[in-house]
Amino acid sequence: xxxxxxxxxxxxxxxxxxxxxxxxxxxxxxxxxxxxxxxxxxxxxxxxxxxxxxxxxxxxxxxxxxxxxxxxxxxxxxxxxxxxxxxxxxxxxxxxxxxxxxxxxxxxxxxxxxxxxxxxxxxxxxxxxxxxxxxxxxxxxxxxxxxxxxxxxxxxxxxxxxxxxxxxxxxxxxxxxxxxxxxxxxxxxxxxxxxxxxxxxxxxxxxxxxxxxxxxxxxxxxxxxxxxxxxxxxxxxxxxxxxxxxxxxxxxxxxxxxxxxxxxxxxxxxxxxxxxxxx
Ligand code: PXL
Numbered sequence: 001x002x003x004x005x006x007x008x009x010x011x012x013x014x015x016x017x018x019x020x021x022x023x024x025x026x027x028x029x030x031x032x033x034x035x036x037x038x039x040x041x042x043x044x045x046x047x048x049x050x051x052x053x054x055x056x057x058x059x060x061x062x063x064x065x066x067x068x069x070x071x072x073x074x075x076x077x078x079x080x081x082x083x084x085x086x087x088x089x090x091x092x093x094x095x096x097x098x099x100x101x102x103x104x105x106x107x108x109x110x111x112x113x114x115x116x117x118x119x120x121x122x123x124x125x126x127x128x129x130x131x132x133x134x135x136x137x138x139x140x141x142x143x144x145x146x147x148x149x150x151x152x153x154x155x156x157x158x159x160x161x162x163x164x165x166x167x168x169x170x171x172x173x174x175x176x177x178x179x180x181x182x183x184x185x186x187x188x189x190x191x192x193x194x195x196x197x198x199x200x201x202x203x204x205x206x207x208x209x210x211x212x213x214x215x216x217x218x219x220x221x222x223x224x225x226x227x228x229x230x231x232x233x234x235x236x237x238x239x240x241x242x243x244x245x246x247x248x249x250x251x252x253x254x255x256x257x258x259x260x261x262x263x264x265x266x267x268x269x270x271x272x273x274x275x276x277x278x279x
Contacts, residue, residue, distance in 0.1 A: 004232050005073070007099065009037045009080040009092055010221075013052075016045040017265025018218035019082050023225045025269065030229035031277030035075070037064055037095070040084030046120045047217050048263030054121070058085045065095050077105040079228045080133075081221060084121070089129035096136050105231050108137035109224045113145040115215075116155040138199070139179040139231070140172065141224045147172060147182055162187035165195035166204050173197045179237050183223050186211070193245040194223075198237040207241040212252040218265035223248050226275065233277070247274060 006027050010019035020036050027034040039061070043053040078099060080092050096106055110130045112122050122130075131150050134140050140150075147168050148155040159167050165185040172180045178199055185195040185206070193208040223244045230240035251266035258267055 003031065003033045004076040005033045005035055006077045006079055006228060006232060007035050007037055007075040007095070009039060009078070009083075009095065011040040011042055011082045011084060012036070012038045013042045013045040015043065016047075016049065016217060016263060017268070018045045018221045022218060022221040022265070022268070023079065023081075025272060026222065026225040026275060027229050029272040029275045029277075030226075030233065032229055032232055035068075035073075037061060039082065039088055045217065045263075047114070054084070056084045058087050058091070061088060061091050062094070065091070065098065069098060073099075074101060075099055075104060077107060077228055077232045079107045079109075079224070081109040081224070082111045083126065083130070086123065086125050086129055089126065089133050093133055093136060105228070106136060106138045107141065107224065107228045107231070108134050108139070109141045109220065110134045110146050110150060111220070112149050114143055114220070116145055116148075118145075118149070135174065135178075137178055139181060139227075139237070141181045141183055141220070141227065142172070143184045143220055144182070162206060165206070169195050169197035169204055173199060176202055181227060181237065181241055183220055194241045196237050196241050200237070205238045207238060207245050209245050209249045212249060212256050214252065214256045215262060216252055216255055216266045217263050219248050219252065222251060222266060222268055229275070243275075247271070250274060
């Protein structure tokens, strides 16, 4: 079998473990070919560093897409995350239109913010565009902040607990048309993980683990990269979410013992073997 391919549309942040520096090694460890389409190149991510550089790749993106099209490339999954400009949102929509086949899994992480706050570089127009783009997805993976933005309600007003998380994913499913994996979803105070609405089955299921009592940057990117890899490998949505929850927990446990600064992300590299596909 040919190695499945994933087009990964994210920024490349040189330091801080997020987006492409997470997606490429994780998808590769899972036995998949990751083809990066960078949205921006930054010296670090924007969460916790001052003075980061930001090279916008908007003008480059349609050229890359055109070249890939001329090579007749196809992708088993299209996976998008952090975008660098408002114009890119339409470009990602065009990319999906041009490269989607009936078998392609389109995973859109509607990256916009965390902990109730919108990221520094995300304008209101970008947030609206992200919500529109997310309508093209087979699967979206918002955190609670992004869920509130997609539902156009204040973060503080989100329903909580297991019943609240169920309500959120069902409301975000566009009447059952798209799958939703809510990250950072906590059914009980000592537990955390994901709440999944699976558009294929119409079922909502909680996938939980013990909470590691510390926050880390970039765990959403680790989570959605593992989820995407597992879906391409043929896992069901709840199985893929289970793999992603367990991997993030293993990374968080290890990193908590190392007392790494939050902004450096989770120390996932030594744990990539846990994901390794067995030929
Ligand atoms: O993890 C999301 C993310 C991705 N890329 C960049 C970011 C962030 C969150 O802060 O700043 C550049």
